[in-house]
Amino acid sequence: MGRNITTVSQYIYRSSLYRAGSQQHTRSWLRCLSVQRPAAVKSLNAHPAHLHYIGKQPLVYRSVGQELELAAAEYGSTEAIVSCHEQKRHTFRSLLEDVDRVAAGLLKLGLKQGDHVGIWAPNNMHWYLTMLGAARAGLVSVGINPAFQGPEVDYCLKKVKVKAVIMPETFKTQNFYEIIKSICPELPHSVDGRINSANLPHLKHVIIDTPNRLKGALSFDDLLGLGNSDEREAIAQLQRYVMPDSGCNIQFTSGTTGKPKAALLSHYNFVNNGTHIGNRNQLDSNSRICVQVPLFHVYGVVITVMAAMTHGSTLVLPAAGFSPADSLKAIVDEKCTVIHGTPTMYVDLIKKQRELKLPLKTAKMAVTGGAPCSPQLFLDIKEVLGLDHVRTVYGLTETTAVIFQSRPGDNNERILNTVGHLQDHVEVKVVDAEGHIVQFGQPGELYVRGYATMLEYYDDPEKTKETMGNDKWLKTGDQFILEADGYGRIVGRLKEMIIRGGENIFPKEVEDFLNSHSKIIEAHVIGVPDERLGEECCAFVRLQDGVESITHEELKEFARGKIAHFKVPRFVIPIDQFPRTASGKIQKFKLAETYKQMQKEKA
The missing domain is CATH 3.40.50.980 (Rossmann fold)
Incomplete structure (x- = not known):
């Protein structure tokens, strides 16, 4: 009997996902269970953390070139791109x-x-x-x-x-x-x-x-x-x-540690991920996207370029490189409706908008990705830029960009505390250190399989095999929690986890806490050596204008009743600018080098 209930409840859950979360559909099946209904409901959260979300729109077998032809035929006179700094335009x-x-x-x-x-x-x-x-x-x-x-x-x-x-x-x-x-x-x-x-x-x-x-x-x-x-x-x-299955683009991984690897992505990856990203973001031929992200990165070339092309949307390049003032001017002059950027870009954009106070009347939505975004930053994006919606995307270079993404109609809780819902036609599971699948709601490493995964690391079969096995499951390296409703949360990067006196600390949780402090614009946390505890928490922080310092004692008081005492950074180091990759990711190994140099100078 237990097996039958589990089987039926699995069908209910997957059917409800297939029908875009239709509560009515789920309730109708639960009614059929009669007295077994309570057990079936409970069993939804007792299942292994594995999902394959089947989207409404099927995958297409087209190359990037064929997709461009379709866009030219359907949206011929619509502007495809505007380069403000070069004064060039193309329909x-x-x-x-x-x-x-x-x-x-x-x-x-x-x-x-x-x-x-x-x-x-x-x-x-x-x-x-x-x-x-x-x-x-x-x-x-x-x-x-x-x-x-x-x-x-x-x-x-x-x-x-x-x-x-x-x-x-x-x-x-x-x-x-x-x-x-x-x-x-x-x-x-x-x-x-x-x-x-x-x-x-x-x-x-x-x-x-x-x-x-x-x-x-x-x-x-x-x-x-x-x-x-x-x-x-x-x-x-x-x-x-x-052939759509052939290589289209090579992306060098961000290189936050060691030599970058070269991920080979296909036309099939590009066209389909772009299509489903654009669907979630509700792009159409009236959408005008302010592009702050670098085009060479997967955020720029897939989330931005391919999503726009597959939906007839216009790209607006404010400047050759990221410039908050130029971005704000482009939003006004070119009547942009959507803004694309990494969290660190939004931090700078918000700071500049507080200074300039430009009328961003047409801008309705911000899309953020490339790195985790704190809940406080989400709120600031919406309030300071005057936007109706903030959407988040999560993925990797190796997954062609997006595997989780906000959905239209997501409430604030979803937006603030998750990386969105599993993307269409993507399969995921969460496993423990031994490779065994965990239950929904429990942390583990996120694995991904499906159309979006890379072909290989170019000319590097050993690294390819380390990341993606013969079963085609790709290991993300992210500590992740998958919920039974298809939404997910990043706990942190496995390799960035700090072990302080036997306690596991994920920097992202501490960073989100620090970013809610009124003195702090942006914070990033690393583990540093400690003779007694093994590692200690060290926070590098950008402070608000006019603020010169913030102490460990201040943070301890601020943390009271909010996070455990052992997660409060022992060291707090103000910094003017963070070392970043071009895609906006913080190069934490350089922060570690800075800390090491400071210790040498003290000695």
Whole structure:
């Protein structure tokens, strides 16, 4: 009898998920159970923490290039992208024309399907055109952080065997041409734009978006003009031979520790994750998205670019790099309705809006992702920016972006205390340290399986096998709690857990607590060595303007009745700016280095 009740209750639960949480559907089945109803209800939370959420809209088998064609046909005269700092605009129709010019140009250079094209650039129009052009040509785009210096760029180009790299001439204090010459000294002496480099044997072409003639390099305008009309028209015919299962883009992991890995993602990953992200965020052809995130990151290229393309929405680039003042101006001038950013970006945007007090009348929704967001920051985003909705997304580079996301109609409790509901067509489970599945509501490591998981870490079968087994379950490394209703909560990164005198402390819980203090703008917590306890809690904090310090004793008093005493940071260190990756993640290993250096100086 117990087995039958469990089986029926599983059916009730999964049916209710399939029908987007229909309470009426669930109640009707519970009525059928008659006297067994109470046991069935209780059993919902007694099940192993495993879910496979089947969405309403089926997955599609299309490439990025085919998706762009559909967008051009359906939304032709709608603006696809506006680059405020470059004063450039494209409708979906004109976008397709220039994208095919890029695709034809890359093939004219001799690149073949499956070859890798590096894009080492900030948020400029040529980044967007190149990514889509590479996809239309059957090539694989490789996003490279524009802040990278010579050795880092050298690593990326070698790691994935980049054949052509596209960049601006300069950005901020960077001179990209001089940096590329430092690792490819043969560049100025190359003939007809073809490079033969001893250090970078795979690199054959350097393309620079500049009006200047630079020795050995092609200009981006040169690339646009390489293919003739017949070759550009042939790109449309090529789309039937670009398989959705093939690689589309390589994402270097954030590199918060060690050398970044190169996650290979497919067209199928891109198109479907973008579609379902856009569905949840209720995007349409009237949506205008203020893009603060870097395009080269998975947040930029999937959550932003692909979600917009699949729904005919407009992207607005306020600046080449993140600038709170430019973002606010773009929201006003371009009538943006949606804002995309990481938590740290919203911290800075809120601070700037408190100063400028601009009329953000059209903005209705903020989407945050890339790192955990504290409940206090959620409230500040809504209040200070005057928004109707704040949505959160959670995922990894290796899962093509999003595996949990807020749903329309989620209440404040859901928004503030979860990372949203399991994304459509994704399967997850939560396991303990021995790999055994835990119950709903219990913490463990989150595993993911489904259409969104990466193909592999490029040319790294060992790391691929460590992360994703033969059963295709991908290990996220996140300590996670999955509820029976499909919502989830991050407890913290397993490798960041602090063990203080035998007590486990997850930094995120402490960070959320600290961020609610009136003196603190932003806080990040690390574990530091302690002779007696093994580890102690150390908090680095950005303080409000005019506030010079905050003490351990102040925090102890503030914590009374809110969190356990052992979670109160023993050390509190004010900091002006946090070291971050370009995607907005805090580089905690650099905070650890700072603490270590401070201890040396004290000694």
